[in-house]
Amino acid sequence: MGGLLLSACSTLEGPAYGVYDPYESSxxxxxxxxxxxxxxxxxxxxxxxxxVVPNALQQGVLNVFQNLRGVGSGINGxxxxxxxxxxxxxxxxxxxxxFGVGGLFDLASRAGLQNQDEDFGQTLxxxxxxxxxxxxxxxxxPSTIRDLPSALxxxxxxxxxxxxxxxxxxxxxxxxxxxxxxxxxxxxxxxxAIDPYAFTRDAxxxxxxxxxxxxxxxxxxxxxxxxxxxxxxxxxxxxESAALDE
Amino acid sequence: xxxxxxxxxxxxxxPGVSRVRVFLFxxxxxxxxVWIGSARAESSPAAIAQGTVDQxxxxxxxxxxxxxxxxxxxxxxxxxxxxxDVPRIAAISLGRTWRKLDGGQKDEFVQLLTQLIAAxxxxxxxxxxxxxxxxxxxxxxxxxHVVRTQLxxxxxxxxxxxYLLHDGRIxxxxxxxxxxxxxxRADYNSIIKNEGYxxxxxxxxxxxxxARDLP
Numbered sequence: 015m016g017g018l019l020l021s022a023c024s025t026l027e028g029p030a031y032g033v034y035d036p037y038e039s040s041x042x043x044x045x046x047x048x049x050x051x052x053x054x055x056x057x058x059x060x061x062x063x064x065x066v067v068p069n070a071l072q073q074g075v076l077n078v079f080q081n082l083r084g085v086g087s088g089i090n091g092x093x094x095x096x097x098x099x100x101x102x103x104x105x106x107x108x109x110x111x112x113f114g115v116g117g118l119f120d121l122a123s124r125a126g127l128q129n130q131d132e133d134f135g136q137t138l139x140x141x142x143x144x145x146x147x148x149x150x151x152x153x154x155x156p157s158t159i160r161d162l163p164s165a166l167x168x169x170x171x172x173x174x175x176x177x178x179x180x181x182x183x184x185x186x187x188x189x190x191x192x193x194x195x196x197x198x199x200x201x202x203x204x205x206x207a208i209d210p211y212a213f214t215r216d217a218x219x220x221x222x223x224x225x226x227x228x229x230x231x232x233x234x235x236x237x238x239x240x241x242x243x244x245x246x247x248x249x250x251x252x253x254e255s256a257a258l259d260e
Numbered sequence: 261x262x263x264x265x266x267x268x269x270x271x272x273x274x275p276g277v278s279r280v281r282v283f284l285f286x287x288x289x290x291x292x293x294v295w296i297g298s299a300r301a302e303s304s305p306a307a308i309a310q311g312t313v314d315q316x317x318x319x320x321x322x323x324x325x326x327x328x329x330x331x332x333x334x335x336x337x338x339x340x341x342x343x344x345d346v347p348r349i350a351a352i353s354l355g356r357t358w359r360k361l362d363g364g365q366k367d368e369f370v371q372l373l374t375q376l377i378a379a380x381x382x383x384x385x386x387x388x389x390x391x392x393x394x395x396x397x398x399x400x401x402x403x404x405h406v407v408r409t410q411l412x413x414x415x416x417x418x419x420x421x422x423y424l425l426h427d428g429r430i431x432x433x434x435x436x437x438x439x440x441x442x443x444x445r446a447d448y449n450s451i452i453k454n455e456g457y458x459x460x461x462x463x464x465x466x467x468x469x470x471a472r473d474l475p
Contacts, residue, residue, distance in 0.1 A: 033446070205383065205471065206443070208463040212450040217438050224437020229420060236424055236434065237403045240352055240441070 033219050034147055041150040045211045048152050057200075060193040074118040075191045080129060081110045081117025082175050083168065090132035094140040099130040099228075131225065133168070135161030139226045148215055156218035306398045308428040309405035316343050316423075316430065317393040317409075324385045329474045332382035333375075340378045345429035346370050349377075352431070353444045357457050372464055379471035386474070390414045393421075 035041065064072070084107040091100030106122035106129065114121045123129070138160050146160035157165050172188060173180045207213035223231060319339040326332045340346065350370050351358045361369065385391070390413070397408040404426040411419040424432040424441075432441040451460045 202384075206380065206467070207447055208460070208467065209447050209450040212446045213443055216443050216446040220438045220442060221436070229437070231437070233399050233401045233406050236406055236422065236432075237401055240403075240432075 033216055034145060035215060036147055037149060041148065041215075042211050044150045044152050045214070048150070048155070049210070051153065056193050057197070059190055060197055063190050063194045064197060072191065072194065075187060076195060077110070077114070077120045078117040079172065079188050079191065080120075081107060081114070083171050084110070084117075084129070085175070086134075086167070086171060087130055087132045090134055090137045091130050093134075093137045094132065096130075096132075099132065102127050103130050103132070130228075133161075134164035135222070136164075136226050139222075148219070150211075150215075156214055158222075161222065305428065306400060306405060309407055309423075309425045310395060310398045312343050312425060312428055312430060313395065313407040313409065313423050315339070319343075320381065320385050321391060321393075323382065324387070324391065329379075329382050329386065329472065332386065333379045333472070336378040336381050337375065340374055340381070343430055344374075344377060345426060345431045346374045346377065348426065348429075348431045349373060349441060349444070352441055353448050354452070354457075355445065355449055357449075357452050361457075369461065372461065372468065376464060376468050376471065379468055383471050383474045 067075075084103050088100045088103030088107065091097070091103055106127050107117075109122040109125065109127070110117045110120055113119075120129075135158070143160045146158035148156070148158055149162065151157050151162065151165065154165055154169075169185070169188075172184050176184065203210055203213055203217070316339065319336060323332045323335045326335060347366070347370050350366070350373050353373075354361075354369070358366070392412040394410045394412060395407060396410060397406075399406045399408070404424060407423040407425065409421045409423070411421050413419070420434075420436050422434040423430050424434070432439055434440070448460055451463060
């Protein structure tokens with residue numbers, strides 16, 4: 015199954031790690047529908063949560079869900095050939111689940127064990143699936159075919175970990191807490207973007223690349239996106255003349 | 261005469277004093293080498309790149325103390341004009357459209373973008389909470405320099421800020437992996453493709469007004 019997905023994704027055309035959006039028309043429709051619901055329901059609820067729930071408790075709730083996902087992150091660390099990262103995540107789960115009262119307090123971070131934030135989409139990227147079609151999944155947000163399984167799995171984690179003690183309200187708290195945590199990011203988007211769809215898509219792609227490289231992409235990659243850089247060395251008035259000569 | 265005085269005076273010095281003089285001389289040469297080396301390092305492209313970023317951080321730290329958005333923007337406008345390569349940012353953001361514009365249109369767009377960048381930073385760096393910028397690495401790459409920094413805040417997580425410089429001026433800022441210039445290019449090109457350049461300038465002006473409406 016994994017091999018099929020790997021070969022299916024790796025044969026796709028498009029720039030490595032670059033934006034590849036062949037379904038733009040349908041993606042835009044799904045984005046608009048999701049955004050309408052987000053503006054009408056999710057943002058007011060998230061803002062209400064942000065006002066009512068104290069910051070410390072908000073952080074605690076985020077910590078609990080991050081802790082639940084720590085086992086998956088650890089396994090993906092090992093799958094990516096990073097045993098230190100995998101071990102860090104699993105140690106975090108043990109410390110935070112016990113001394114951190116079920117993950118409410120992130121004591122592991124204070125002890126220098128930072129969340130490695132790995133997932134199966136990143137694992138596939140490390141295994142060679144660098145190119146993948148962009149899809150905007152309704153109510154789930156931006157993703158790619160490569161990242162979709164891990165995005166769906168992410169939502170199912172609380173149910174899988176909690177078993178019989180799981181209640182649907184846990185997912186409601188997870189969704190509202192996650193949305194509230196994104197209020198600043200979507201605020202930046204609303205303040206900056208003229209075309210929020212294009213802005214969201216490119217921000218998602220870049221953020222994923224950052225995660226795939228564990229926050230340290232190769233330095234030359236910073237400039238690879240601007241191949242024409244030297245073409246702008248001349249003063250722009252002179253460049254205009256050059257362009258007219260072409 | 262002079263030679264004889266010199267010889268005489270040297271001859272009168274004890275061997276210990278002479279050795280001290282030699283050590284002092286060598287020490288002076290070493291100090292000179294270090295001084296010349298540091299002077300060269302200060303003017304190296306990497307040092308210039310870091311100096312540019314340091315100046316920008318200092319300007320942000322000073323601007324954050326200013327209450328009104330409009331005043332912060334006014335304080336940051338000359339900083340953006342001096343430290344950012346706005347014509348390059350405009351050219352990359354507009355792509356092929358840039359080459360089709362006449363000189364007046366280019367000037368106008370660069371001016372508009374300069375104001376928008378200053379207004380955006382004035383909006384983002386508005387709370388009085390303590391900020392600290394740590395420069396972690398200055399690296400030369402094939403087309404310029406990358407200055408990697410961490411923004412440490414009293415509240416919230418640290419933010420990784422990477423500055424891309426070409427010829428000593430900033431043309432891109434990458435926050436936690438998200439490139440400001442790439443987003444701007446995607447955003448502007450989408451509008452140009454669907455609605456044209458003139459409509460883009462209308463939207464950019466609207467964004468500037470929106471940014472200035474902030475407290």
